[in-house]
Amino acid sequence: MRRVSVFGATGSIGQSTLDLIGRAPEAYHVVALTGGRNVKNLAEDARRLNAEIAVTGYDACLPALKEALAGSGIEAAAGEQALLEAADRPTDWTMSAIFGAAGLAPGLRSLRHGGTLALANKESLVTAGPLLLSEAAKHGAKVLPVDSEHSAVFQALVGEDIAHVERVIITASGGALRSWPKEKLATATVADASAHPNWDMGQRITIDSASMFNKAMELIEAKEFFGFRPDQIEVLVHPQSLVHALVGFNDGALMAHVGPSDMRHAIGYALNWPERAHLPVERLDLAKIGQLDFSAPDFERWPALTLAHHVMERGGLSGTIFNAAKETALDLFIAGEIGFQDMARLVERVLQKFWAEEPSATNGHNNAVIPLENTLEYDQIARIRAREI
Numbered sequence: 001m002r003r004v005s006v007f008g009a010t011g012s013i014g015q016s017t018l019d020l021i022g023r024a025p026e027a028y029h030v031v032a033l034t035g036g037r038n039v040k041n042l043a044e045d046a047r048r049l050n051a052e053i054a055v056t057g058y059d060a061c062l063p064a065l066k067e068a069l070a071g072s073g074i075e076a077a078a079g080e081q082a083l084l085e086a087a088d089r090p091t092d093w094t095m096s097a098i099f100g101a102a103g104l105a106p107g108l109r110s111l112r113h114g115g116t117l118a119l120a121n122k123e124s125l126v127t128a129g130p131l132l133l134s135e136a137a138k139h140g141a142k143v144l145p146v147d148s149e150h151s152a153v154f155q156a157l158v159g160e161d162i163a164h165v166e167r168v169i170i171t172a173s174g175g176a177l178r179s180w181p182k183e184k185l186a187t188a189t190v191a192d193a194s195a196h197p198n199w200d201m202g203q204r205i206t207i208d209s210a211s212m213f214n215k216a217m218e219l220i221e222a223k224e225f226f227g228f229r230p231d232q233i234e235v236l237v238h239p240q241s242l243v244h245a246l247v248g249f250n251d252g253a254l255m256a257h258v259g260p261s262d263m264r265h266a267i268g269y270a271l272n273w274p275e276r277a278h279l280p281v282e283r284l285d286l287a288k289i290g291q292l293d294f295s296a297p298d299f300e301r302w303p304a305l306t307l308a309h310h311v312m313e314r315g316g317l318s319g320t321i322f323n324a325a326k327e328t329a330l331d332l333f334i335a336g337e338i339g340f341q342d343m344a345r346l347v348e349r350v351l352q353k354f355w356a357e358e359p360s361a362t363n364g365h366n367n368a369v370i371p372l373e374n375t376l377e378y379d380q381i382a383r384i385r386a387r388e389i
């Protein structure tokens with residue numbers, strides 16, 4: 001039996017992961033499941049999958065979790081420290097799918113016992129890519145991408161020499177507001193930005209798709225994970241979301257990964273790697289689909305993409321600041337305090353402030369490993385600066 005833990009089990013990625021694990025309960029021993037406020041679901045899943053321990057990220061949710069697990073023999077715990085302790089329990093495979101920078105520390109910790117970390121939490125790479133990968137190398141742990149585009153690139157690279165890669169193209173659907181006239185974007189509401197045409201995802205990442213911050217994060221994620229140069233990574237708008245990424249080689253070949261818009265494909269690939277196994281996802285009928293469309297991204301419409309390029313070129317703690325400012329801007333947009341286009345303006349102003357005032361922390365240290373404490377400190381300061389601005 002493979003020992004598995006799922007961090008962020010109550011979320012969109014977490015639920016898709018449990019769907020796959022729950023189809024073959026004889027193959028898995030579930031160690032830890034973690035969630036946030038949704039303790040009812042967390043307890044139900046922990047009972048159904050017979051987990052060792054269920055952890056909520058919030059102390060205030062512990063009484064409800066204990067009550068929901070009463071009589072089950074399953075341990076209950078709460079808080080950041082409990083998440084780290086859950087990550088200390090050895091597993092063969094761990095899913096990192098907590099949303100945001102909160103997912104960084106538990107994912108990092110789980111690398112200590114070796115095993116495989118399936119990384120949906122892109123914030124970990126954007127915030128602390130060199131740290132995460134060096135920890136993995138130090139402990140002989142394997143990190144596998146779960147973000148669909150990065151899983152696609154990873155699959156296209158199987159058996160290839162990375163030195164033969166000229167460029168990598170990750171696709172973007174364009175999100176809920178792709179066909180809106182640019183002049184109207186300033187008026188977009190949370191509801192407008194939350195209606196994704198193809199993917200069924202959590203609300204925050206859906207809004208990040210509409211603003212292209214999700215793709216901006218993914219550019220940085222690709223640079224950090226695969227080690228490509230910023231000028232090798234491109235974005236291509238592809239409204240159908242069926243081609244997830246393309247890898248261009250030095251002989252002119254482009255290897256495209258085509259698959260359904262269902263995260264269970266990328267999750268299942270990481271779960272079964274290095275094998276492939278049957279997955280319960282749709283089989284595409286390309287004759288019926290008929291047409292796939294591609295276009296260049298409009299950098300004026302989506303300033304987040306330009307910001308990501310600046311962040312990649314700067315390095316240092318720029319990714320940490322970018323992510324923290326983005327998360328704060330998103331909170332403010334969801335709370336109705338700033339407009340849709342203010343998110344990118346705010347992130348840009350926070351970055352510029354740090355670049356002007358702390359050039360050494362945010363420049364010239366490309367790929368240097370920055371300790372977790374410094375990373376979390378800058379994450380917090382960037383959130384405060386964003387709110388001040």
Ligand code: NDP
Nearest residue numbers: 008010011012013035036037038057098099120121201202
């Ligand atoms: P959701 O918002 O659906 O789920 C997030 C999960 O994290 C929930 O289990 C939530 O608990 C938990 N959580 C949130 N905050 C905290 C916290 N402070 N402490 C502990 N747990 C917390 O997110 P998604 O599943 O959409 O995304 C998860 C990650 O995967 C993100 O990094 C995202 O970028 C990435 N990703 C997602 C994709 C998708 O299709 N959804 C695609 C590619 C990447 P609760 O709900 O119980 O409060």
Ligand code: MG
Nearest residue numbers: 147148149218
């Ligand atoms: Mg993605």
